[in-house]
Amino acid sequence: MLARNPRELAAAVNSVAPSHFHVLAEHFLTYASLSDVEMRLLRDLAEAPRYHPPYRDLHPAETVPSAPRMIVAGWAAQYRMLPDGNRQIISLLLPGDLTGPLRQLRLPASCAVAALTELETVSAQSLVEAADAADPVHPGLAHAVRAMAHLGNELLCNQIIRLGRQTACGRFAHLMLELYGRLGRVGLAGANSFAMPLTQNVLADVLGFSVVHVNRTMQQLRRDRLLEVRSGRVNFVHPERLHALAGAVVT
Amino acid sequence: MLARNPRELAAAVNSVAPSHFHVLAEHFLTYASLSDVEMRLLRDLAEAPRYHPPYRDLHPAETVPSAPRMIVAGWAAQYRMLPDGNRQIISLLLPGDLTGPLRQLRLPASCAVAALTELETVSAQSLVEAADAADPVHPGLAHAVRAMAHLGNELLCNQIIRLGRQTACGRFAHLMLELYGRLGRVGLAGANSFAMPLTQNVLADVLGFSVVHVNRTMQQLRRDRLLEVRSGRVNFVHPERLHALAGAVVT
DNA sequence: CGCGGTGTTGACAACAGTCAATTACTGTGG
DNA sequence: CCACAGTAATTGACTGTTGTCAACACCGCG
Numbered sequence: 114m115l116a117r118n119p120r121e122l123a124a125a126v127n128s129v130a131p132s133h134f135h136v137l138a139e140h141f142l143t144y145a146s147l148s149d150v151e152m153r154l155l156r157d158l159a160e161a162p163r164y165h166p167p168y169r170d171l172h173p174a175e176t177v178p179s180a181p182r183m184i185v186a187g188w189a190a191q192y193r194m195l196p197d198g199n200r201q202i203i204s205l206l207l208p209g210d211l212t213g214p215l216r217q218l219r220l221p222a223s224c225a226v227a228a229l230t231e232l233e234t235v236s237a238q239s240l241v242e243a244a245d246a247a248d249p250v251h252p253g254l255a256h257a258v259r260a261m262a263h264l265g266n267e268l269l270c271n272q273i274i275r276l277g278r279q280t281a282c283g284r285f286a287h288l289m290l291e292l293y294g295r296l297g298r299v300g301l302a303g304a305n306s307f308a309m310p311l312t313q314n315v316l317a318d319v320l321g322f323s324v325v326h327v328n329r330t331m332q333q334l335r336r337d338r339l340l341e342v343r344s345g346r347v348n349f350v351h352p353e354r355l356h357a358l359a360g361a362v363v364t
Numbered sequence: 365m366l367a368r369n370p371r372e373l374a375a376a377v378n379s380v381a382p383s384h385f386h387v388l389a390e391h392f393l394t395y396a397s398l399s400d401v402e403m404r405l406l407r408d409l410a411e412a413p414r415y416h417p418p419y420r421d422l423h424p425a426e427t428v429p430s431a432p433r434m435i436v437a438g439w440a441a442q443y444r445m446l447p448d449g450n451r452q453i454i455s456l457l458l459p460g461d462l463t464g465p466l467r468q469l470r471l472p473a474s475c476a477v478a479a480l481t482e483l484e485t486v487s488a489q490s491l492v493e494a495a496d497a498a499d500p501v502h503p504g505l506a507h508a509v510r511a512m513a514h515l516g517n518e519l520l521c522n523q524i525i526r527l528g529r530q531t532a533c534g535r536f537a538h539l540m541l542e543l544y545g546r547l548g549r550v551g552l553a554g555a556n557s558f559a560m561p562l563t564q565n566v567l568a569d570v571l572g573f574s575v576v577h578v579n580r581t582m583q584q585l586r587r588d589r590l591l592e593v594r595s596g597r598v599n600f601v602h603p604e605r606l607h608a609l610a611g612a613v614v615t
Numbered sequence: 616c617g618c619g620g621t622g623t624t625g626a627c628a629a630c631a632g633t634c635a636a637t638t639a640c641t642g643t644g645g
Numbered sequence: 646c647c648a649c650a651g652t653a654a655t656t657g658a659c660t661g662t663t664g665t666c667a668a669c670a671c672c673g674c675g
């Protein structure tokens with residue numbers, strides 16, 4: 114039997130709250146169909162999560178990362194520190210996302226990865242090995258992992274677009290829409306809203322703003338009745354105009 | 365026999381001007397040692413370049429890219445157009461760089477790739493296949509291609525750092541130092557100088573500036589005796605202070 | 616010779632950062 | 646329950662940076 118899409122999955126894993134396995138399975142089924150064996154492999158992974166406290170580094174920068182991991186709960190970020198003490202967040206990592214060496218390369222990474230909230234991860238070694246196999250034993254996992262790596266690159270392009278060519282409000286809107294799309298694929302987004310556990314300080318380091326400007330931008334968007342952020346939750350008040358403001362969003 | 369480094373290579377390929385093969389070989393030897401068979405494979409590649417006129421697209425955006433290619437002469441850029449008509453260049457592609465689907469993935473890319481100068485490319489299909497093989501027939505090529513893909517990611521991070529957290533002069537300096545390092549690895553940089561065939565318009569689309577601001581920034585750097593751009597050539601007047609201004613540069 | 620692309624300049628307006636002060640929110644211990 | 650400390654969010658005044666517009670110079674080319 115193949116579970117072909119999130120709907121069938123929901124039936125298959127009679128659970129209501131998104132569990133670790135649910136997140137993994139829903140994410141993978143976005144990109145490929147999985148055999149029973151592959152589903153079992155994912156379920157086994159979800160059994161052994163590792164906990165990381167908020168704001169702790171998973172990998173320091175300038176070192177060879179130990180092993181690939183997949184986030185199953187919480188948010189993290191890949192970032193670089195600058196000599197002047199500033200921080201730029203390169204990418205946000207959400208549940209279902211991979212981090213670490215995606216091919217077996219023993220090269221140091223220039224970016225560190227840190228937990229932004231309470232975080233749980235599982236080893237992604239077996240997934241990466243599946244993706245690297247020339248004639249894969251697990252074609253579904255292999256394809257999904259490759260597709261995820263490809264999407265990771267597209268998201269870096271998104272970030273470059275935001276920083277290079279968008280206005281403050283457009284930048285913010287674009288990021289929120291991207292996060293909404295990504296969370297939706299792992300079953301963590303509501304109807305035009307989602308939980309967003311980032312402080313304005315962290316958002317500033319993502320968007321290349323000062324903290325003050327993040328604050329002013331959010332107020333602008335609220336005044337224009339486009340988007341509201343209240344108590345850790347983002348609400349899209351007018352999704353169509355928001356999309357127009359953000360320009361094309363690749364999620 | 366293994367050619368272990370560019371110096372041995374230079375002896376091996378008794379040619380003075382950088383030929384297509386020279387560029388390829390020098391780049392690969394930066395990342396791995398190559399067997400005779402691997403060198404011959406590179407030499408065969410260099411025999412069949414394809415020509416692309418300036419400003420023509422190699423791949424359009426939003427389409428499945430046909431096949432991976434490696435640039436052997438000229439500069440290109442990966443870019444996205446925005447709905448408002450603005451362009452953001454995501455990354456610059458120099459001789460020795462790969463573009464296109466690095467794993468055999470039939471997924472559309474959100475970015476287009478265009479020639480910025482007269483351009484010559486060769487097929488990189490065999491290289492990518494070598495890198496994807498689980499037990500590689502060509503371990504040197506495989507490692508080099510993986511290292512290049514890894515570096516490509518680091519360069520995207522560089523771009524994000526520039527756009528997010530650097531001043532105008534720092535941004536420009538950082539980009540020029542990155543290009544210098546990259547060109548050096550393929551034998552195309554001089555002593556603290558290199559040929560830079562980009563118009564200020566293109567530079568603006570890389571750096572997220574207006575054309576006018578690119579111009580002003582270049583003048584500022586010249587006034588401060590850090591860097592000069594004259595007739596398509598960049599000269600580092602004071603490399604140490606330039607590095608300090610740019611912050612850490614990953615090349 | 617005129618033409619289009621490129622580079623340069625100045626004046627001005629809009630945008631975004633800094634600083635400093637204030638307010639809200641949270642969890643802690645009494 | 647309150648007081649408290651620490652973090653996060655908010656506000657206003659000010660400054661510096663960057664974009665826009667418009668004009669002009671320069672160059673290679675037909």
